[in-house]
Amino acid sequence: MAGIELRSVSKTFVMTGTRALAGVDLSLRPGQIHALVGENGAGKSTLARILCGFETADSGQLLVDGRPLTFGSHRDAERAGIGFVPQYGMLAEGLTVAENLALGHEPRRCGFLYDRRRGRAQAAQLCQQYGFSLHVDAPVASLAAAKKREAEILRAVARASRLLVLDEPTAVLSEAESHHLFDLLRQLQDRGLAILYISHRVKEILALADNLTVLRDGRVHGTRPMAGLDECSLAELIVDSSACLTLPTANATTGPSAVVLELTDLVVRGRGADSLDGLNLTVRSGEVVGVTALGSNGLETLEAVVSGRLAPDSGSVRLAGRLLASWPPERLRSGLLAYIPSRREELGLCLAATVSDNILSKAVHGISAAAYAWGAEPVRLAGRLLQAGSIRARLHSPVASLSGGNRQRLVTTRELDLDTPCLLAANPAQGLDSAAREQLLLRIQARRDAGAAVLLLSADLEDLAAIADRAFVLYRGQMRPVDPAQLADGTGTLARLLTGGA
Incomplete structure (x- = not known):
């Protein structure tokens, strides 16, 4: 046959x-x-x-x-x-x-x-x-x-x-x-x-x-x-369950307040369609600000700049009142900026290390040397995180043995467990099944409602339509505001909004 x-x-x-x-x-x-x-x-x-x-x-x-x-x-x-x-x-x-x-x-x-x-x-x-x-x-x-x-x-x-x-x-x-x-x-x-x-x-x-x-x-x-x-x-x-959930979009508790993340006159040259040209953006405590792009142009550059991996040619990035570059890396990663990267294998995981080592990599500074050497406290904490993220894995298995969805769950669970004033989430739902995606978006909303400033970068317009309080599109290196509710209609509506059409 x-x-x-x-x-x-x-x-x-x-x-x-x-x-x-x-x-x-x-x-x-x-x-x-x-x-x-x-x-x-x-x-x-x-x-x-x-x-x-x-x-x-x-x-x-x-x-x-x-x-x-x-x-x-x-x-x-x-x-x-x-x-x-x-x-x-x-x-x-x-x-x-x-x-x-x-x-x-x-x-x-x-x-x-x-x-x-x-x-x-x-x-x-x-x-x-x-x-x-x-x-x-x-x-x-x-x-x-x-x-x-x-x-x-x-x-x-x-x-x-x-x-x-x-x-x-x-x-x-x-x-x-x-x-x-x-x-x-x-x-x-x-x-x-x-x-x-x-x-x-x-x-x-x-x-x-x-x-x-x-x-x-x-x-x-x-x-x-x-x-x-x-x-x-x-x-x-x-x-194998009801997956048609409705996510609440508006923050009905405190609403946005103090500015946590501020990008001012940001310029990144020499990256073609991914360049940035005088970009300005503020993200306040208690809000989700979503950013997308036609053709994804500029999203990777913006992610690299806000995460501290790329220095802009001019302009500034301020986090919690200080220039981003002035924060010590250890303090930035463990206490100020939770970061879900779009390239999880390269930037979010050590594939040769164990599940336990990866999921605890941001929490080790809160565990004493004696407790870590004894082993009981790390095992308890790692087990709690695996359960919270519904991650199907053994603690001592290499991360390389996990499925793509479980790798993504590991990164998102680790980062969302951090009590940081700012969350940078880049394509956070990639590779997740529908139920896991809904749970992830609910957890991001919970971080917002707890007072975090959330910058959501996503090529998936449905993610922004579901949870963004404000939304922008990167267009020719600059930000243009759009109504989050209109993003669910797809790129055709988005293109018309950008070009001034009805």
Whole structure:
């Protein structure tokens, strides 16, 4: 039978004792978009990695057009016509976009030398063919997160002749960038490609998918066509409970008061569309100020400046009445600024360290040396935080063994537990299932109601519409105010607001 199938596939990670998959069956047919959904830690990414040769199943079969195959590596999967957009970036940061696109399939001259000119030409042709505006000679390390994601998608599309697997592909993409991806996926579907789409975003799945498989605790809970599903019923399938909650948006307790975070005439040059040009913004105690951008332009730069990782070319950032740069780093991170970064693996976690060490990294200064050496107090505190964040993990397991959603929960739980006057949250709900997202937004609102000043930077307009008291859009390096309630209507309304349309 044409297509790709998994039969009775099981996988257990011996190091942690985690059973990721148990007897999973999945059938992917040419010309269909098949959604794979489930709560954080359900086994979705493990299944994708088995399909694409990055993991080996303990038992079961993988069949391509009815023939059993065993993939020894992702190169074997690519040779079988399977392309993969992973949840975590896998580009070589030190290489250019063109070199990354060619990696493993390099054009040669004289039989062994990399033909750089042909590689650049092929990369430019791919960009033109699929409508991506990537500078092929740019080092990947210099790209914004959304552009890195586009390069990852383009590389996978170039490899996929039978199956394209996408694991949370829109996590850092703006709505406009996401719609471009959806158009591309429909074109590939029309050409007969099978597509496996993994996402927690209900609206995306409803708009794209033909069929749906639900995973729960590593087992298939059901496979069905999308017909008859709406947002609420799909969300309930994913989390096995009512997920259609209504978040209160207005702060009915104290309202905003003293200025905690103040950006004045902020200028950052030389970053193209991500530059800032005379930006001014204040965030007061007891309010959530949301910022988005058309095409996400400038959000990463603003995050880097407010977190203290990037010094502006001119202008100032003041936190709690002092210049941000004047605060000692230890005092800034543990007592003044809670920070949920958009790039959690790079900026929010130490993947080689344990779950316990990561979740306690901001709390160690409040534990005496004797108590830490004895061990009981750290274990108690770490256990409380894991329970508060509904994190499925063992304290002494490496963070690298966690699912993407549980990694995000770990970072958000650690940061929201800090009693700081300011919270910087950048794309905080990325990778979370619908129930976890609702709980996270409620916790951010609780920090606001307790008097924190919250700066929410998000490419997801729904996050801002749900909890922002005031909202702004970054447009040509400057802030423009918008009504948070209108953000729920999407980027079309946002574009009209920016350009003065009705």
